[in-house]
Amino acid sequence: MSHPTFLGMPPFPEAAKEALANTQQRANLAKATATIRDKRARAVAEMPDWEHLRLAGAAVKDTVLTRLPELLEQLEERVTAAGGVVHWAADAAQANAIVADIVKAHDGREVVKVKSMATQEIELNNALAAHGIDVWETDLAELIVQLGHDLPSHILVPAIHRNRSEIRDIFVEEMGKVGRPAPDGIGDEPAALAEAARLHLREKFLRAKVAVSGGNFAIAETGTVVVLESEGNGRMCLTLPQVLVTVLGIEKLLPTWADLEVFMQLLPRSSTAERMNPYTSMWTGVTPGDGPQEFHLVLLDNGRTGTLADPTGRQALRCIRCSACLNVCPVYERTGGRAYGSAYPGPIGAILTPQLRGINQHPVDAQTASLPFASSLCGACFEVCPVRIDIPDVLVHLRAKVVEHKRGHLGTEGAVMAAMRATFTSPRRLGAAQRLGALGARVVGRRGRLRLRGPFWIRAWFGTRDLPAPPGQSFRAWWRKQHDRS
Amino acid sequence: MRVGLFVTCFNDTLFPQVGRATVSVLERLGVRVEFPEAQTCCGQMHFNSGYRPECVPLVRRFADVFAGYEAVVTPSASCAAMVRHYHHVVDPAVAVPKVYELCEYLIDVLNVTDVGAHFPHTVAFHATCHSQRLLHIGDRPRRLLEAVDGLDLRPLAHPAECCGFGGTFSVKNPDTSTAMGIDKVADIRGTGAEVLASADTSCLMHIGGLMSRQGNPMRILHLAEILAATK
Amino acid sequence: MTARDDMLARIRAALADHPATPTVPREYHRTLPDADVVGLFAERVADYRATVRRVSPAGLPGAIAEALRGRVVVPAGLPPEWLAAADVEPLHDDPPLSVEELDRADGVVSGCAVAIALTGTIILDGGTAQGRRALTLLPDHHLCVVRADQIVGTVAEALTRLDPSRPQTWISGPSATSDIELNRVEGVHGPRNLAVLIVS
Numbered sequence: 013m014s015h016p017t018f019l020g021m022p023p024f025p026e027a028a029k030e031a032l033a034n035t036q037q038r039a040n041l042a043k044a045t046a047t048i049r050d051k052r053a054r055a056v057a058e059m060p061d062w063e064h065l066r067l068a069g070a071a072v073k074d075t076v077l078t079r080l081p082e083l084l085e086q087l088e089e090r091v092t093a094a095g096g097v098v099h100w101a102a103d104a105a106q107a108n109a110i111v112a113d114i115v116k117a118h119d120g121r122e123v124v125k126v127k128s129m130a131t132q133e134i135e136l137n138n139a140l141a142a143h144g145i146d147v148w149e150t151d152l153a154e155l156i157v158q159l160g161h162d163l164p165s166h167i168l169v170p171a172i173h174r175n176r177s178e179i180r181d182i183f184v185e186e187m188g189k190v191g192r193p194a195p196d197g198i199g200d201e202p203a204a205l206a207e208a209a210r211l212h213l214r215e216k217f218l219r220a221k222v223a224v225s226g227g228n229f230a231i232a233e234t235g236t237v238v239v240l241e242s243e244g245n246g247r248m249c250l251t252l253p254q255v256l257v258t259v260l261g262i263e264k265l266l267p268t269w270a271d272l273e274v275f276m277q278l279l280p281r282s283s284t285a286e287r288m289n290p291y292t293s294m295w296t297g298v299t300p301g302d303g304p305q306e307f308h309l310v311l312l313d314n315g316r317t318g319t320l321a322d323p324t325g326r327q328a329l330r331c332i333r334c335s336a337c338l339n340v341c342p343v344y345e346r347t348g349g350r351a352y353g354s355a356y357p358g359p360i361g362a363i364l365t366p367q368l369r370g371i372n373q374h375p376v377d378a379q380t381a382s383l384p385f386a387s388s389l390c391g392a393c394f395e396v397c398p399v400r401i402d403i404p405d406v407l408v409h410l411r412a413k414v415v416e417h418k419r420g421h422l423g424t425e426g427a428v429m430a431a432m433r434a435t436f437t438s439p440r441r442l443g444a445a446q447r448l449g450a451l452g453a454r455v456v457g458r459r460g461r462l463r464l465r466g467p468f469w470i471r472a473w474f475g476t477r478d479l480p481a482p483p484g485q486s487f488r489a490w491w492r493k494q495h496d497r498s
Numbered sequence: 499m500r501v502g503l504f505v506t507c508f509n510d511t512l513f514p515q516v517g518r519a520t521v522s523v524l525e526r527l528g529v530r531v532e533f534p535e536a537q538t539c540c541g542q543m544h545f546n547s548g549y550r551p552e553c554v555p556l557v558r559r560f561a562d563v564f565a566g567y568e569a570v571v572t573p574s575a576s577c578a579a580m581v582r583h584y585h586h587v588v589d590p591a592v593a594v595p596k597v598y599e600l601c602e603y604l605i606d607v608l609n610v611t612d613v614g615a616h617f618p619h620t621v622a623f624h625a626t627c628h629s630q631r632l633l634h635i636g637d638r639p640r641r642l643l644e645a646v647d648g649l650d651l652r653p654l655a656h657p658a659e660c661c662g663f664g665g666t667f668s669v670k671n672p673d674t675s676t677a678m679g680i681d682k683v684a685d686i687r688g689t690g691a692e693v694l695a696s697a698d699t700s701c702l703m704h705i706g707g708l709m710s711r712q713g714n715p716m717r718i719l720h721l722a723e724i725l726a727a728t729k
Numbered sequence: 730m731t732a733r734d735d736m737l738a739r740i741r742a743a744l745a746d747h748p749a750t751p752t753v754p755r756e757y758h759r760t761l762p763d764a765d766v767v768g769l770f771a772e773r774v775a776d777y778r779a780t781v782r783r784v785s786p787a788g789l790p791g792a793i794a795e796a797l798r799g800r801v802v803v804p805a806g807l808p809p810e811w812l813a814a815a816d817v818e819p820l821h822d823d824p825p826l827s828v829e830e831l832d833r834a835d836g837v838v839s840g841c842a843v844a845i846a847l848t849g850t851i852i853l854d855g856g857t858a859q860g861r862r863a864l865t866l867l868p869d870h871h872l873c874v875v876r877a878d879q880i881v882g883t884v885a886e887a888l889t890r891l892d893p894s895r896p897q898t899w900i901s902g903p904s905a906t907s908d909i910e911l912n913r914v915e916g917v918h919g920p921r922n923l924a925v926l927i928v929s
Contacts, residue, residue: 024671025670025671025672025673025674028671028673028674029673032673032674032677040910043910043911044910044911045911047910047911047912048907048911060758061756061757061758064754064755064756064757064758065757067754067756068753068754068755068756068757071751071752071753071754072753074748074750074751075750075751075753077744077748078744078748078749078750078751079750080740080744081737081740081741081744084737084740085737094894099732100731100732100733100735100736101732102732102735102736102739106732150918151908152906152908152909152917153908156908169907169908169911171908172911175910176909176910179909202906202909202910202912202914203914203916205909206906206909206914206916206917207916209917209918210916210917210918213918214832214918217918218828218829218832231893233893234893234894236893236894242904242905242906242907242917243904243905243906243908243917243918243919244866244904244917244918244919244920245917245918247862247866247898247918247919248866248918250862251862251863251866252828252863252866262736262740269888269893270885270888270889272884272888273759273883273884273885273888274757276884276899277757277848277884280848284907286901287773287776287847287848287849287901288845288848288849288850288899288901289901290777290900290901290902290903290904290905290919291898291899291900291901291904291919292897292898292899293862293896293897293898293899294893294896294897294898294899295896295897296893296894296895296896299855299895299896301825301861302855302861302862302863302896303861303862303863303896311736313736313739317736317739317740317742317743318743320740320743320744321742321743321745323746323748326743326748342659342660342662342678343671343674343678346674346677346678347674384548385666385667385670385671386671386674387664387667388627388660388662388663388664388665388667388675388678389546389627389628389664389665389667390627390631390660390664391627391628391631391632392627392631392658392660394631395631408545408546408548408584410548411546411547411548412548412549412550413548414548415547415548415549415550416548416550425547429544429547429549429552430552432539432543432544432552433544433549433552433555433556435538436507436538436539436541436556436559437538437555437556437559438538439535439536439537439538442507442510442511442538442539445511446510446511449511461710468669469666469669472668472669472670472672473668473669473672473707475672475676476672476676476679476707476708476711477668477676477679477704477707477708477710477711478706478707478710478711479703479707480512480513480703480706482511482512483512483513483514483515485514486510486511486514487505487509487510487511487514487517487518488505488510488533488535489514490514490517490518491517491533491535492535
């Protein structure tokens with residue numbers, strides 16, 4: 013089975029243009045994001061100490077980042093002492109090879125998977141497919157994406173761009189090809205679709221020998237790994253197979269067990285907008301007679317250390333993957349997640365993806381370089397972020413990185429910016445430019461409004477918008493006139 | 499108190515009537531306003547577009563120009579936010595002048611909500627993102643507008659939603675910017691108001707540009723122009 | 730150089746600016762002063778569309794009998810009197826039940842380790858009357874008995890009562906998903922029916 017990839021996606025403006033033309037997707041996204049925004053607002057309003065929790069959450073995560081080496085070593089020691097095996101993977105290729113080797117050492121044919129962003133990021137499914145290993149995504153939305161030969165478009169709900177009737181069609185068409193078919197005559201009520209997923213995946217859960225998961229948190233002090241979920245597919249994967257492999261970004265640590273008191277409150281309300289998610293599994297190494305008897309923890313770098321090296325950008329590593337920033341983002345709401353060309357879409361993706369791909373160290377490709385600009389800087393994301401990542405600040409910071417790397421090749425934009433700088437460093441030049449503009453406007457303006465054709469930004473603005481013609485007299489000219497007279 | 503007007507490059511060049519209205523409101527309330535003519539731009543466009551080195555001289559110029567003023571008043575929330583939140587990021591050594599967005603200055607410093615304006619029209623007010631999320635001016639514009647004689651304020655259905663302008667975002671991502679703007683226009687039209695107002699002319703230029711292109715322009719004013727209006 | 734050494738060296742290099750470790754401000758609420766935690770717990774569990782009943786110790790066997798039928802998984806250590814009135818076929822996990830046997834069971838009855846009022850959460854840790862994790866996962870009906878003295882107000886209070894070395898399952902309502910149009914639907918892979926009996 014082959015899996016689609018984000019490789020080769022066009023830059024954001026281009027991908028967004030295509031997404032914006034997809035009216036079905038836009039309707040689906042508008043409906044879904046409106047629903048979850050309201051729910052989150054209610055779930056948060058119920059907590060009088062929410063801002064205190066956010067402050068604590070940010071500080072705990074900053075503590076993790078500043079003490080990362082010792083905390084990782086502590087985690088490794090505790091997991092090992094509890095019967096687990098810890099692996100270190102510097103990049104995606106290493107992580108994928110570690111997982112493939114573990115699977116081949118056991119059953120070797122298939123794995124069941126709990127939804128995980130880290131394994132999306134390293135495109136583990138493609139890597140395992142190359143080894144002839146079938147990967148069964150078990151989260152409902154991931155299942156919809158996988159059966160639809162699709163790409164995920166949301167951190168929490170990867171199939172958010174699909175509505176119920178599209179999901180029904182995918183189930184009817186695809187389930188039978190890889191296992192138990194969808195029930196005959198199935199409708200598109202969500203309950204019926206959930207039932208179809210239950211029946212389809214049951215046989216896979218019951219027979220699987222190896223499971224792969226991510227982790228929401230790992231406690232350095234105790235070696236405990238924590239996975240939050242809703243459906244029970246996580247419990248199935250984390251409990252029934254004999255072998256469990258967890259791929260965990262190195263930033264997912266929490267120093268102490270007690271720190272969960274902050275994050276088990278912040279995450280559910282920010283993510284699914286519930287007081288608590290239906291199921292959370294926590295395990296420490298291996299427990300004789302209960303659950304997997306072989307546990308592997310793969311600690312993943314894959315660009316995180318490069319992100320950590322940037323004092324402004326490193327706050328992106330506080331992220332707990334709740335997706336609240338996606339849900340409130342006016343850009344995301346309209347373009348959807350796939351336009352971001354990464355497993356991490358939305359505002360957090362716009363700051364995380366470029367950093368994981370190395371923007372802090374070297375120039376990046378055009379698609380990656382377009383991501384920090386995929387925002388109107390409205391700031392709604394920062395307002396809802398449970399760990400107070402100042403996404404607009406980091407976006408602007410990364411824009412400067414992009415420009416810095418492109419110095420000498422900035423083209424028309426660079427020339428405009430240089431001209432503006434020259435104009436703004438001299439009131440005399442600014443005054444002259446204003447007089448010139450007023451003159452030009454009298455030539456080309458019609459009824460006080462401009463409609464221009466031209467290259468670059470001119471075309472981009474005037475494609476859909478008019479501009480008022482510059483006035484005959486600037487403010488400074490008016491002021492001078494007033495005060496010369498008096 | 500020595501009060502300097504920072505009119506902003508944008509209003510200076512494209513919307514001088516906003517600057518004139520700001521002067522008019524302040525003078526009516528007894529404030530003697532100065533306009534230091536050496537002022538140009540706060541550097542927001544360069545900063546937000548990633549042109550940090552180009553931004554540095556603008557930030558320093560701003561500090562020099564307004565160094566002697568106890569208060570700098572500006573009819574632009576996003577420029578006020580740029581100065582307050584980011585000038586020290588651009589140059590940590592710079593002494594950032596004390597800048598107030600017009601509503602802040604009227605309510606927090608002058609302690610006035612009724613500025614003696616008369617404006618017998620229905621008005622929809624667009625609360626811009628930077629005014630709300632960076633400056634946190636909250637309900638100050640609403641309080642000022644509600645005190646205007648004859649004014650009927652019409653609430654938007656989604657007041658917290660961005661209009662899609664976003665500075666160079668509007669031209670770097672024109673399709674997304676337009677999609678956001680069109681939804682904002684629909685929300686504004688849904689209020690049935692005659693006039694659209696805001697504390698930022700940049701957002702108004704984007705929204706107005708869309709309305710004009712749709713062939714259905716609306717009367718658009720900066721908040722200062724409404725506050726300056728009298729019988 | 731191993732990947733481990735490589736990564737640790739890169740992390741240390743990335744922190745060459747020696748960012749200060751912050752003091753964590755913990756002004757959030759750790760307790761719920763003056764709250765009726767039992768009442769709040771009942772209300773919040775019911776919000777998840779679980780069935781909640783408050784019973785007296787004497788009324789417990791009767792309530793259990795009403796809630797269960799057919800083949801019922803019985804974890805080790807479950808007080809025998811709980812099932813005294815129930816007309817069920819008990820399935821004991823000794824020797825361990827196969828996944829197929831668990832899948833075919835009509836229900837499972839368990840106790841719990843701790844419960845959280847604020848969030849309507851039940852926590853199982855494999856202790857007495859709870860069994861290994863699979864027992865309360867595969868049957869479609871889970872009846873959980875919670876004693877009033879097991880209910881705490883907040884997440885923070887629950888964590889202090891728990892032993893991190895034990896495998897835990899935190900349960901807040903029946904299995905659910907929001908994956909279709911972000912609307913919550915109860916009932917996917919975990920038990921689709923969750924019934925809670927609060928004994929006080």
